[in-house]
Amino acid sequence: MKLEKDQIFNADCLSVLKKMPKNCVNLIVTSPPYADNRKSTYEGISVESYVKWFKPISKELLRVLKPKGSFVLNIKERVIDGERGTYVIELILEMRKQGWLWTEEYMWHKKNSYPGKWPNRFRDGWERCLHFTKEKGFNMYQDEVKVPTGDWASSRLKNLSKTDRIRDESKVKSGFGKKIENWIGRDTVYPDNVLHFATVCENKGHSATFPSELPEWFIKLFSKKGDIVLDPFLGSGTTAIVAKTLERHYVGMELNKTYYKLAKENISKFVPTKIKKRKVKGKEILSNERNIK
Template sequence: MARRGQLHRMLAEGIVHGDAADFLPLLPGGGVDLFFTSPPYADARAYSRIHPDRYVEWFLPFAEKMLAATSETGSMIINIKNRVANRGTLKGQRHPYVYQLVLALQQMGWRWIETYIWSKPNAVPGKFGPRTKDSFEYVYHFARGERPYFDLDAVRIPYKADAAEIARRNNDANGRRNTASGFGRDRTKTYLRGGADPGNVVSVPQTYNQYRGVAHTAAMPEGLAEFFIRCASPKGGLVVDPFAGSGTTVVVARRYDRQSVGFELHERFVGVARERLAAGQADDPAGVLRAVGQ
């Protein structure tokens, strides 16, 4: 009951100022449907510098607390980006801290469900040495249990095939149903769903402080949050962002009828995030799903 009371107070506040490490243990055990977050990237932002060599060690205590708070059908979805090391023995190379983190989370007990690519059509060119500009980031889906909540119907995309082709495919009697992993879909039935299964590439233009007053240098586009909140959490469910930043996750989750709260360590972002929450501000372009093999 005490934790439920704490949750009620945090939900009323919306964006809670403080360290997620202090607030995550106050969440009801097994009560969170979705943690959706973009934690500070390694060695990337002046307001939160974490050396890539130490990143896994830094993140795992948060992940352990999130695991305890996640429901049996709940998920943790992380947007994260690797980087080129600027010092040390790996200077000039891509640092493997993202991959190291994924494996460490799996070893902790998180089930690695899927890897998504956030494609950024308006990525800014930069001085990256002998490589092209960064135009994508990773989004990793982890779950606590074997059957996490996931609603494909919420994110289906319009068919590109004409009516005759859809009718032909409806006659396919050999659709794949199950795999040895215990999952699978009967493609003979997908055309009854009103849209195609989306691919695991999500195209969303990058946000460049688009919301007036956001001083955050790594604001998440609302279209990215929208896609994962809609498919990976039920209406009325609890969505939490431990690294809330300018409040995008909380704003979008509440817009789609979820309960939501965010924790933010840096006070200068909290006020703006609360203003966004009060206004329900929506000025980012929506995500565009790309179906693979359609």
């Protein structure tokens, strides 16, 4: 199969992936169906069979991803019978056996997590964004996700101590010490691995959409203009729309006919200026900007 850019399929992702050439996409960003979740709205996969179900898919994803590409998997194990499931952890171990490197784990902090009270736990306020790669040296454009230094820096930098002014390597001995003085005059800094986005509340015709800021952040970080971004569980088309907005190409698969049609419609309505970009002191910043605490 010749890979056409900007294409979506109404099909099981595994069957399409098998036909795709190897090493053809730069980035994969996706949120698969969670085990046993939302059974009434789309095909839920049982907890017991989740890893077995996902493994052939991750094997194909490994094949179609370019050597310097990244795979970002947004997932979270749910609670069953009062206990957290372990299938995501099991999946990570299996994927490592397939040849994936589990390079990093980003945390999506859901700023508006679902309210509620349980006898043995608090509200679930975060989800995993697992970052897998094929090689240790992968494409990462860190400057694209810098965040404004914010109020923290101005108050923290007002009274610098003597230790602030020397390179503080004494505690960690890592060679990557922080010299706080270096922050003076900086408008932007590198973020940490916790992303703060609100969940999507308005009805988008799909019960499990992720906020567009989530694929936006990873697409900026792990791809450049003209690259191909794949979402094998496309849902309402969020990843494809963001990819297009950021001048990347997209490929997507969606099994459910209604969601496929919705994604097609949403993509056709795509307006390049929809994602807001702001300029702070001449530097374009992301919609998820936050202050360093």
